[in-house]
Amino acid sequence: MNNLKLEKVSGAARAGVLKTRRGEIKTPVFMPVATRGAIKGGVSFEEMENLGAQIVLGNTYHLFLRPGDELIQKNFGDLHTFMHWNKSILTDSGGFQVFSIKNKKITDDGVFFNSHIDGKRFFLDAEKSIQIQLNLGADILMVFDECPPSKIANPTGLSSEKLERKLFFKVLRAVEKTTDWARKSKDHFEKSFASKISPKERPQLFGIIQGGCFSELRQKSLKEITAMDFDGFALGGLAVGESAIEMYKVLDEMCPMMPEEKPRYLMGVGTPENLIEAVSRGIDMFDCVLPARNARHGTIYTWTGKIRIANARYKEDKKVLNEACGCVVCADKKLSRAYLHHLFTVGEDLAKKYLTIHNLYFYQDLMRTMRAKILTNEFENWKDEVIKKLSV
Numbered sequence: 001m002n003n004l005k006l007e008k009v010s011g012a013a014r015a016g017v018l019k020t021r022r023g024e025i026k027t028p029v030f031m032p033v034a035t036r037g038a039i040k041g042g043v044s045f046e047e048m049e050n051l052g053a054q055i056v057l058g059n060t061y062h063l064f065l066r067p068g069d070e071l072i073q074k075n076f077g078d079l080h081t082f083m084h085w086n087k088s089i090l091t092d093s094g095g096f097q098v099f100s101i102k103n104k105k106i107t108d109d110g111v112f113f114n115s116h117i118d119g120k121r122f123f124l125d126a127e128k129s130i131q132i133q134l135n136l137g138a139d140i141l142m143v144f145d146e147c148p149p150s151k152i153a154n155p156t157g158l159s160s161e162k163l164e165r166k167l168f169f170k171v172l173r174a175v176e177k178t179t180d181w182a183r184k185s186k187d188h189f190e191k192s193f194a195s196k197i198s199p200k201e202r203p204q205l206f207g208i209i210q211g212g213c214f215s216e217l218r219q220k221s222l223k224e225i226t227a228m229d230f231d232g233f234a235l236g237g238l239a240v241g242e243s244a245i246e247m248y249k250v251l252d253e254m255c256p257m258m259p260e261e262k263p264r265y266l267m268g269v270g271t272p273e274n275l276i277e278a279v280s281r282g283i284d285m286f287d288c289v290l291p292a293r294n295a296r297h298g299t300i301y302t303w304t305g306k307i308r309i310a311n312a313r314y315k316e317d318k319k320v321l322n323e324a325c326g327c328v329v330c331a332d333k334k335l336s337r338a339y340l341h342h343l344f345t346v347g348e349d350l351a352k353k354y355l356t357i358h359n360l361y362f363y364q365d366l367m368r369t370m371r372a373k374i375l376t377n378e379f380e381n382w383k384d385e386v387i388k389k390l391s392v
């Protein structure tokens, strides 16, 4: 099924329309993260829609533990109805969260882990992960993968060469498992829909390419994953501790080799600068907790760099957060930095909400602007100028 219609390519940057069974998504797109069925910071889905969000991400691991995918399916049909969001939902596979748990046992088939809530032991594998995502009614599902760390501990003082070799084999095993689990994920996914449903009405399944920062392993993973006919392809295992330069190197190498007609998703990235650099290399989709998390900690994004709202310099500042911003906080309510500084420093919940709305709007605005610049072929010139201003 051809789910991505490319409208314009400027350099390597792409503007297109991604079709899911819930409607059209203009790309490049940023997907805010609704971890446990809500955007952190107290922002409602109605407000999310008003600030331009086209698709949100739900976390399989969290929703499986609480309230449970089966509870949602049995009583409400899907996550959309449960949380009252009618646009598309992408669910992760739960792999990333499960692999970051300390107390776990990885086997060839899957992962045994203890819930972070009550310590109860669970097992997650490819089939189970896909089934949870199907129960949640996701429009885009992700295969179950192993996300290896970018660095490993060195308690015995190995030489840097030996340490690198040890990491290489760890990442190689993760690549092999990811390919095996991708096949199992796809089998289970396809079995669920066997001839019952047309491709337009069924959800989509994306494959994930792993391989850390090792060129050889990235290429191996890309070859094996793209050989399977997924609806889209994601780059996983980035933004896990490597430098931005290392990440861009992986993108430089991978993007030209990824299928042109399929959506490309860079998982868990990143800062506004990261998004611009990745779009310029040909990425279409992103998700990240950063704009909402930073808002809750008082770091605000503007078109002229970051603001730390707790700073005393804003105590009597009558200006809005960002003159160029069209969000409810800046453009409609015209709330001053002084008021937001006050709410933030006294710890009012409203500060978190307003600052989250502003940051999420900024990310949507950034994507809309990139898309417009690609469509008019001005992306490259715009990129150099705006990155200079943003990195203040």
Ligand SMILES: [Zn+2]
Binding pocket: 321, 322, 325, 326, 327, 328, 329, 330, 331, 358, 361
């Ligand atoms: Zn704003």
